[in-house]
Amino acid sequence: MLTLIYLLAISAEAMTGALAAGRRNMDIFGVSVIAFLTALGGGTVRDILLGRYPIAWTQHPEYVALVIASGIAAVLISRHMKRLNRLFMFLDALGLIAFTIIGCDVALAMNYHPLIVLLSGMITGIAGGILRDMLCNRVPIVFLRELYASVSMLVGLLYIGLFTLKIDHDLNVAACFALGLLLRLTALKRGWRLPAFNYRHDMH
Template identity: 65%
Template sequence: MTQRFCVLTYVYLIAIAAEAMSGALAAGRRNMDMFGVGLIAFLTALGGGTVRDILLGNFPVTWTQHPAYIYLTICAGLFTMLIARFMHHLHRLFLLLDAMGLIAFTVIGCNVALQLDYSLPVVVMAGITTGIFGGILRDILCNRTPLVLCQELYASVSLLVALLYLGLRHLGVDEDINLLASFAAGLSLRLAAIHWSWSLPVFSYEPGRWDS
Protein backbone atom coordinates (compact mmCIF):
# COMPACT_ATOMS: atom_id res chain seq x y z
CA MET A 1 0.00 0.00 0.00
CA THR A 2 1.40 3.39 -0.95
CA GLN A 3 1.99 6.11 1.61
CA ARG A 4 -0.91 8.25 0.36
CA PHE A 5 -3.42 5.45 0.85
CA CYS A 6 -2.00 4.76 4.30
CA VAL A 7 -2.66 8.39 5.19
CA LEU A 8 -6.16 8.14 3.72
CA THR A 9 -6.77 5.01 5.78
CA TYR A 10 -5.71 6.75 8.98
CA VAL A 11 -8.03 9.66 8.20
CA TYR A 12 -10.78 7.15 7.49
CA LEU A 13 -10.30 5.44 10.88
CA ILE A 14 -10.38 8.78 12.69
CA ALA A 15 -13.45 9.75 10.69
CA ILE A 16 -15.47 6.62 11.43
CA ALA A 17 -14.67 7.00 15.13
CA ALA A 18 -15.84 10.62 15.06
CA GLU A 19 -18.97 9.68 13.10
CA ALA A 20 -19.70 6.89 15.56
CA MET A 21 -19.51 9.39 18.41
CA SER A 22 -21.86 11.78 16.61
CA GLY A 23 -24.29 8.89 16.19
CA ALA A 24 -24.03 8.08 19.88
CA LEU A 25 -24.84 11.67 20.81
CA ALA A 26 -27.88 11.61 18.52
CA ALA A 27 -29.02 8.36 20.18
CA GLY A 28 -28.52 9.95 23.59
CA ARG A 29 -30.79 12.83 22.64
CA ARG A 30 -33.47 10.19 21.99
CA ASN A 31 -32.82 8.46 25.34
CA MET A 32 -31.75 5.16 23.78
CA ASP A 33 -30.22 2.32 25.79
CA MET A 34 -26.67 1.01 25.34
CA PHE A 35 -27.65 -1.32 22.52
CA GLY A 36 -29.35 1.53 20.68
CA VAL A 37 -26.32 3.77 21.17
CA GLY A 38 -23.96 1.10 19.81
CA LEU A 39 -26.21 0.37 16.85
CA ILE A 40 -26.68 4.01 15.86
CA ALA A 41 -22.94 4.60 16.25
CA PHE A 42 -22.17 1.66 13.96
CA LEU A 43 -24.70 2.66 11.30
CA THR A 44 -23.62 6.30 11.32
CA ALA A 45 -19.97 5.42 10.83
CA LEU A 46 -20.27 2.56 8.33
CA GLY A 47 -23.72 3.02 6.83
CA GLY A 48 -22.55 5.10 3.88
CA GLY A 49 -20.00 2.54 2.74
CA THR A 50 -22.51 -0.27 3.27
CA VAL A 51 -25.16 1.38 1.10
CA ARG A 52 -22.53 2.15 -1.54
CA ASP A 53 -21.31 -1.44 -1.69
CA ILE A 54 -24.85 -2.80 -1.94
CA LEU A 55 -25.78 -0.37 -4.73
CA LEU A 56 -22.59 -1.08 -6.67
CA GLY A 57 -22.71 -4.83 -6.11
CA ASN A 58 -19.34 -4.65 -4.37
CA PHE A 59 -19.35 -7.80 -2.27
CA PRO A 60 -18.42 -8.71 0.33
CA VAL A 61 -19.33 -5.41 2.00
CA THR A 62 -16.13 -3.68 3.13
CA TRP A 63 -16.60 -3.78 6.91
CA THR A 64 -17.35 -7.51 6.88
CA GLN A 65 -13.72 -8.03 5.88
CA HIS A 66 -12.41 -5.72 8.60
CA PRO A 67 -13.94 -6.70 11.98
CA ALA A 68 -11.76 -4.05 13.65
CA TYR A 69 -14.05 -1.40 12.13
CA ILE A 70 -16.96 -2.90 14.06
CA TYR A 71 -15.07 -2.85 17.34
CA LEU A 72 -13.83 0.69 16.73
CA THR A 73 -17.23 2.19 15.94
CA ILE A 74 -19.18 0.47 18.69
CA CYS A 75 -16.51 1.17 21.30
CA ALA A 76 -16.36 4.81 20.20
CA GLY A 77 -20.12 5.04 20.57
CA LEU A 78 -20.14 3.50 24.04
CA PHE A 79 -17.15 5.60 25.11
CA THR A 80 -19.18 8.66 24.21
CA MET A 81 -21.64 7.72 26.95
CA LEU A 82 -18.82 8.11 29.48
CA ILE A 83 -17.55 11.49 28.27
CA ALA A 84 -20.80 13.03 27.06
CA ARG A 85 -20.70 15.73 29.72
CA PHE A 86 -17.45 17.05 28.24
CA MET A 87 -18.46 16.83 24.58
CA HIS A 88 -19.47 20.50 24.25
CA HIS A 89 -15.82 21.44 24.81
CA LEU A 90 -14.86 19.34 21.79
CA HIS A 91 -17.49 20.75 19.43
CA ARG A 92 -15.04 22.52 17.10
CA LEU A 93 -12.75 19.50 16.97
CA PHE A 94 -15.70 17.31 15.96
CA LEU A 95 -16.67 19.72 13.20
CA LEU A 96 -13.13 19.49 11.82
CA LEU A 97 -13.02 15.69 12.09
CA ASP A 98 -16.45 15.43 10.50
CA ALA A 99 -15.35 17.60 7.58
CA MET A 100 -12.23 15.47 7.13
CA GLY A 101 -14.37 12.35 7.26
CA LEU A 102 -16.76 13.69 4.65
CA ILE A 103 -13.88 14.26 2.24
CA ALA A 104 -12.17 10.95 2.99
CA PHE A 105 -15.43 9.02 2.58
CA THR A 106 -16.14 10.80 -0.70
CA VAL A 107 -12.72 10.07 -2.18
CA ILE A 108 -12.80 6.45 -1.01
CA GLY A 109 -16.28 6.00 -2.48
CA CYS A 110 -15.14 7.39 -5.81
CA ASN A 111 -12.16 5.04 -5.88
CA VAL A 112 -14.32 2.00 -5.13
CA ALA A 113 -16.57 2.82 -8.08
CA LEU A 114 -13.58 3.55 -10.33
CA GLN A 115 -12.08 0.15 -9.53
CA LEU A 116 -15.37 -1.43 -10.59
CA ASP A 117 -15.25 0.48 -13.93
CA TYR A 118 -18.46 2.44 -13.43
CA SER A 119 -19.23 5.53 -15.50
CA LEU A 120 -18.57 9.05 -14.22
CA PRO A 121 -22.08 9.84 -12.91
CA VAL A 122 -22.12 6.58 -10.92
CA VAL A 123 -18.64 7.28 -9.55
CA VAL A 124 -19.75 10.71 -8.34
CA MET A 125 -22.89 9.32 -6.72
CA ALA A 126 -20.86 6.54 -5.08
CA GLY A 127 -18.64 9.19 -3.51
CA ILE A 128 -21.59 11.24 -2.29
CA THR A 129 -23.41 8.18 -0.95
CA THR A 130 -20.35 7.13 1.01
CA GLY A 131 -19.95 10.64 2.37
CA ILE A 132 -23.46 11.43 3.54
CA PHE A 133 -25.57 8.30 3.89
CA GLY A 134 -24.37 7.39 7.36
CA GLY A 135 -25.69 10.70 8.65
CA ILE A 136 -28.96 10.18 6.80
CA LEU A 137 -29.45 6.76 8.42
CA ARG A 138 -28.60 8.24 11.83
CA ASP A 139 -31.19 10.97 11.52
CA ILE A 140 -33.91 8.73 10.11
CA LEU A 141 -33.49 6.24 12.95
CA CYS A 142 -33.49 9.12 15.44
CA ASN A 143 -36.72 10.43 13.88
CA ARG A 144 -35.47 13.76 12.57
CA THR A 145 -35.01 15.37 9.17
CA PRO A 146 -31.54 14.48 7.82
CA LEU A 147 -29.32 17.39 8.81
CA VAL A 148 -26.93 16.79 5.90
CA LEU A 149 -29.70 17.89 3.52
CA CYS A 150 -31.03 20.99 5.24
CA GLN A 151 -28.28 22.87 7.11
CA GLU A 152 -24.95 24.37 6.07
CA LEU A 153 -23.41 23.10 2.84
CA TYR A 154 -22.65 19.43 3.39
CA ALA A 155 -23.87 17.10 0.65
CA SER A 156 -22.93 19.75 -1.91
CA VAL A 157 -19.40 19.81 -0.46
CA SER A 158 -19.21 16.06 -1.10
CA LEU A 159 -20.36 16.64 -4.68
CA LEU A 160 -17.77 19.35 -5.31
CA VAL A 161 -14.98 17.28 -3.75
CA ALA A 162 -15.91 14.32 -5.96
CA LEU A 163 -15.92 16.49 -9.08
CA LEU A 164 -12.62 18.15 -8.17
CA TYR A 165 -10.90 14.87 -7.33
CA LEU A 166 -12.10 13.18 -10.52
CA GLY A 167 -11.35 16.25 -12.64
CA LEU A 168 -7.76 16.47 -11.42
CA ARG A 169 -7.41 12.73 -11.84
CA HIS A 170 -8.60 13.00 -15.44
CA LEU A 171 -6.04 15.74 -16.07
CA GLY A 172 -3.28 13.42 -14.87
CA VAL A 173 -2.43 15.39 -11.75
CA ASP A 174 -0.22 13.47 -9.32
CA GLU A 175 -2.35 11.55 -6.81
CA ASP A 176 -0.65 13.13 -3.78
CA ILE A 177 -1.27 16.63 -5.11
CA ASN A 178 -4.81 15.65 -6.05
CA LEU A 179 -5.60 14.42 -2.52
CA LEU A 180 -4.02 17.52 -0.98
CA ALA A 181 -5.99 19.84 -3.26
CA SER A 182 -9.24 17.96 -2.70
CA PHE A 183 -8.81 18.00 1.07
CA ALA A 184 -7.82 21.67 1.13
CA ALA A 185 -10.76 22.73 -1.03
CA GLY A 186 -13.27 20.53 0.75
CA LEU A 187 -12.17 21.54 4.25
CA SER A 188 -12.09 25.22 3.35
CA LEU A 189 -15.57 25.14 1.85
CA ARG A 190 -17.13 23.09 4.66
CA LEU A 191 -15.58 25.16 7.46
CA ALA A 192 -16.49 28.41 5.68
CA ALA A 193 -20.06 27.15 5.31
CA ILE A 194 -20.21 26.46 9.04
CA HIS A 195 -18.68 29.82 9.99
CA TRP A 196 -20.85 31.93 7.69
CA SER A 197 -23.90 29.61 7.66
CA TRP A 198 -23.78 29.09 3.91
CA SER A 199 -26.56 26.91 2.58
CA LEU A 200 -28.43 26.19 -0.62
CA PRO A 201 -31.83 27.79 -1.27
CA VAL A 202 -34.56 26.00 0.65
CA PHE A 203 -37.71 24.71 -1.03
CA SER A 204 -40.68 25.13 1.28
CA TYR A 205 -44.02 23.83 0.04
CA GLU A 206 -47.25 24.22 1.95
CA PRO A 207 -50.35 22.64 0.37
CA GLY A 208 -52.95 25.31 -0.36
CA ARG A 209 -50.56 28.21 0.08
CA TRP A 210 -50.68 29.21 -3.57
CA ASP A 211 -54.11 27.82 -4.34
CA SER A 212 -56.69 30.39 -5.33
Protein backbone atom coordinates (compact mmCIF):
# COMPACT_ATOMS: atom_id res chain seq x y z
CA MET A 1 0.00 0.00 0.00
CA LEU A 2 2.77 2.46 0.99
CA THR A 3 4.69 1.27 -2.09
CA LEU A 4 1.70 2.01 -4.33
CA ILE A 5 1.33 5.48 -2.83
CA TYR A 6 5.09 5.92 -3.23
CA LEU A 7 4.94 5.12 -6.95
CA LEU A 8 1.97 7.47 -7.42
CA ALA A 9 3.83 10.13 -5.47
CA ILE A 10 7.12 9.95 -7.38
CA SER A 11 5.16 10.17 -10.64
CA ALA A 12 3.27 13.22 -9.39
CA GLU A 13 6.45 14.88 -8.10
CA ALA A 14 8.22 14.17 -11.40
CA MET A 15 5.33 15.93 -13.15
CA THR A 16 5.53 19.05 -11.00
CA GLY A 17 9.28 19.17 -11.63
CA ALA A 18 8.82 18.72 -15.36
CA LEU A 19 6.26 21.52 -15.52
CA ALA A 20 8.59 23.86 -13.61
CA ALA A 21 11.35 22.99 -16.09
CA GLY A 22 8.99 23.47 -19.04
CA ARG A 23 8.17 26.94 -17.77
CA ARG A 24 11.91 27.73 -17.92
CA ASN A 25 11.96 26.83 -21.60
CA MET A 26 14.17 23.79 -21.01
CA ASP A 27 14.51 21.05 -23.60
CA ILE A 28 13.33 17.46 -23.14
CA PHE A 29 16.59 16.54 -21.46
CA GLY A 30 16.36 19.36 -18.91
CA VAL A 31 12.79 18.30 -18.24
CA SER A 32 13.94 14.72 -17.57
CA VAL A 33 16.71 15.75 -15.20
CA ILE A 34 14.46 18.06 -13.20
CA ALA A 35 11.72 15.41 -13.11
CA PHE A 36 14.24 12.89 -11.80
CA LEU A 37 15.68 15.20 -9.14
CA THR A 38 12.29 16.39 -7.94
CA ALA A 39 10.98 12.85 -7.54
CA LEU A 40 14.06 10.94 -6.40
CA GLY A 41 16.36 13.73 -5.16
CA GLY A 42 15.04 13.75 -1.60
CA GLY A 43 15.68 10.04 -1.08
CA THR A 44 19.10 10.43 -2.72
CA VAL A 45 20.17 13.24 -0.39
CA ARG A 46 18.92 11.20 2.57
CA ASP A 47 20.83 8.06 1.51
CA ILE A 48 24.04 10.07 1.02
CA LEU A 49 23.72 11.82 4.40
CA LEU A 50 22.96 8.58 6.25
CA GLY A 51 25.62 6.65 4.32
CA ARG A 52 23.08 4.12 3.08
CA TYR A 53 24.57 2.46 0.03
CA PRO A 54 23.66 1.40 -2.58
CA ILE A 55 21.34 4.36 -3.08
CA ALA A 56 17.71 3.24 -3.50
CA TRP A 57 17.09 4.10 -7.17
CA THR A 58 20.37 2.54 -8.36
CA GLN A 59 18.73 -0.79 -7.43
CA HIS A 60 15.39 0.16 -8.99
CA PRO A 61 16.04 1.32 -12.56
CA GLU A 62 12.28 0.95 -13.14
CA TYR A 63 11.70 3.92 -10.80
CA VAL A 64 14.09 5.98 -12.89
CA ALA A 65 12.22 5.03 -16.07
CA LEU A 66 8.87 5.80 -14.39
CA VAL A 67 9.79 9.31 -13.26
CA ILE A 68 11.37 10.29 -16.59
CA ALA A 69 8.34 8.97 -18.51
CA SER A 70 6.00 10.83 -16.12
CA GLY A 71 7.94 14.05 -16.55
CA ILE A 72 7.89 13.89 -20.34
CA ALA A 73 4.20 12.95 -20.33
CA ALA A 74 3.43 15.96 -18.14
CA VAL A 75 4.93 18.48 -20.54
CA LEU A 76 3.32 16.79 -23.54
CA ILE A 77 -0.16 17.10 -22.01
CA SER A 78 0.59 20.35 -20.21
CA ARG A 79 -2.37 22.16 -21.76
CA HIS A 80 -4.64 19.72 -19.92
CA MET A 81 -2.81 20.01 -16.62
CA LYS A 82 -4.71 23.05 -15.41
CA ARG A 83 -7.85 21.01 -15.03
CA LEU A 84 -5.90 18.44 -13.03
CA ASN A 85 -4.63 21.04 -10.59
CA ARG A 86 -6.65 19.78 -7.63
CA LEU A 87 -5.76 16.14 -8.31
CA PHE A 88 -2.09 17.17 -8.35
CA MET A 89 -2.30 19.03 -5.10
CA PHE A 90 -3.79 15.90 -3.57
CA LEU A 91 -1.14 13.57 -5.02
CA ASP A 92 1.58 15.99 -3.95
CA ALA A 93 0.21 15.94 -0.38
CA LEU A 94 0.05 12.13 -0.41
CA GLY A 95 3.63 12.08 -1.65
CA LEU A 96 4.88 14.44 1.02
CA ILE A 97 3.43 12.18 3.72
CA ALA A 98 4.60 8.93 2.13
CA PHE A 99 8.13 10.30 1.61
CA THR A 100 8.28 11.50 5.22
CA ILE A 101 7.23 8.11 6.62
CA ILE A 102 9.65 6.23 4.35
CA GLY A 103 12.49 8.59 5.32
CA CYS A 104 11.80 8.02 9.03
CA ASP A 105 11.71 4.25 8.47
CA VAL A 106 15.11 4.28 6.77
CA ALA A 107 16.79 6.15 9.65
CA LEU A 108 14.96 4.08 12.31
CA ALA A 109 16.29 0.90 10.70
CA MET A 110 19.81 2.35 10.98
CA ASN A 111 19.34 3.21 14.69
CA TYR A 112 19.83 6.94 14.39
CA HIS A 113 18.82 9.35 17.17
CA PRO A 114 15.11 10.43 17.02
CA LEU A 115 16.04 13.98 15.94
CA ILE A 116 18.07 12.57 13.04
CA VAL A 117 15.15 10.24 12.21
CA LEU A 118 12.88 13.28 12.01
CA LEU A 119 15.38 15.12 9.79
CA SER A 120 15.65 12.04 7.59
CA GLY A 121 11.88 12.06 7.11
CA MET A 122 11.79 15.76 6.35
CA ILE A 123 14.76 15.59 3.96
CA THR A 124 13.08 12.75 2.05
CA GLY A 125 9.89 14.79 1.95
CA ILE A 126 11.19 18.12 0.79
CA ALA A 127 14.76 18.01 -0.58
CA GLY A 128 13.57 17.03 -4.06
CA GLY A 129 11.58 20.25 -4.36
CA ILE A 130 14.56 22.25 -3.11
CA LEU A 131 16.84 20.73 -5.76
CA ARG A 132 14.22 21.44 -8.44
CA ASP A 133 14.09 25.09 -7.46
CA MET A 134 17.88 25.47 -7.25
CA LEU A 135 18.25 24.11 -10.79
CA CYS A 136 15.43 26.37 -11.99
CA ASN A 137 17.38 29.25 -10.46
CA ARG A 138 14.82 30.45 -7.93
CA VAL A 139 14.67 30.64 -4.13
CA PRO A 140 13.16 27.29 -3.03
CA ILE A 141 9.40 27.64 -2.89
CA VAL A 142 9.27 25.44 0.21
CA PHE A 143 11.01 28.24 2.15
CA LEU A 144 8.38 30.77 1.11
CA ARG A 145 5.11 28.90 0.71
CA GLU A 146 2.19 27.75 2.81
CA LEU A 147 2.71 24.99 5.37
CA TYR A 148 4.66 22.30 3.61
CA ALA A 149 7.81 21.55 5.52
CA SER A 150 5.78 22.01 8.69
CA VAL A 151 3.39 19.26 7.58
CA SER A 152 6.38 16.99 6.99
CA MET A 153 7.69 17.82 10.47
CA LEU A 154 4.39 17.20 12.25
CA VAL A 155 3.80 13.95 10.37
CA GLY A 156 7.34 12.86 11.25
CA LEU A 157 6.83 13.71 14.92
CA LEU A 158 3.55 11.77 15.04
CA TYR A 159 5.09 8.79 13.26
CA ILE A 160 8.12 8.64 15.54
CA GLY A 161 5.93 9.18 18.62
CA LEU A 162 3.53 6.36 17.78
CA PHE A 163 6.46 4.15 16.74
CA THR A 164 8.11 4.69 20.14
CA LEU A 165 4.80 3.86 21.84
CA LYS A 166 4.79 0.60 19.82
CA ILE A 167 1.42 1.41 18.25
CA ASP A 168 0.42 -0.97 15.43
CA HIS A 169 2.27 0.08 12.25
CA ASP A 170 -0.77 0.20 9.94
CA LEU A 171 -2.65 2.31 12.47
CA ASN A 172 0.37 4.61 12.76
CA VAL A 173 0.60 5.08 9.00
CA ALA A 174 -3.15 5.71 8.75
CA ALA A 175 -2.98 8.33 11.52
CA CYS A 176 -0.06 10.05 9.74
CA PHE A 177 -1.96 10.25 6.46
CA ALA A 178 -5.07 11.55 8.24
CA LEU A 179 -3.13 14.28 10.06
CA GLY A 180 -0.98 15.17 7.06
CA LEU A 181 -3.81 15.43 4.54
CA LEU A 182 -5.96 17.42 6.96
CA LEU A 183 -3.16 19.92 7.64
CA ARG A 184 -1.88 20.23 4.10
CA LEU A 185 -5.22 20.53 2.35
CA THR A 186 -6.55 22.99 4.92
CA ALA A 187 -3.34 25.04 4.64
CA LEU A 188 -3.74 25.14 0.86
CA LYS A 189 -7.42 26.13 1.10
CA ARG A 190 -6.90 28.84 3.70
CA GLY A 191 -3.51 30.02 2.40
CA TRP A 192 -1.89 29.36 5.79
CA ARG A 193 1.82 30.05 5.98
CA LEU A 194 4.45 30.42 8.64
CA PRO A 195 5.45 33.90 9.73
CA ALA A 196 8.12 35.19 7.34
CA PHE A 197 11.04 37.35 8.23
CA ASN A 198 12.04 40.38 6.33
CA TYR A 199 15.31 41.53 7.71
CA ARG A 200 16.77 44.44 5.83
CA HIS A 201 20.06 45.41 7.45
CA ASP A 202 22.79 44.37 5.04
CA MET A 203 25.38 42.98 7.41
CA HIS A 204 26.90 40.44 5.09
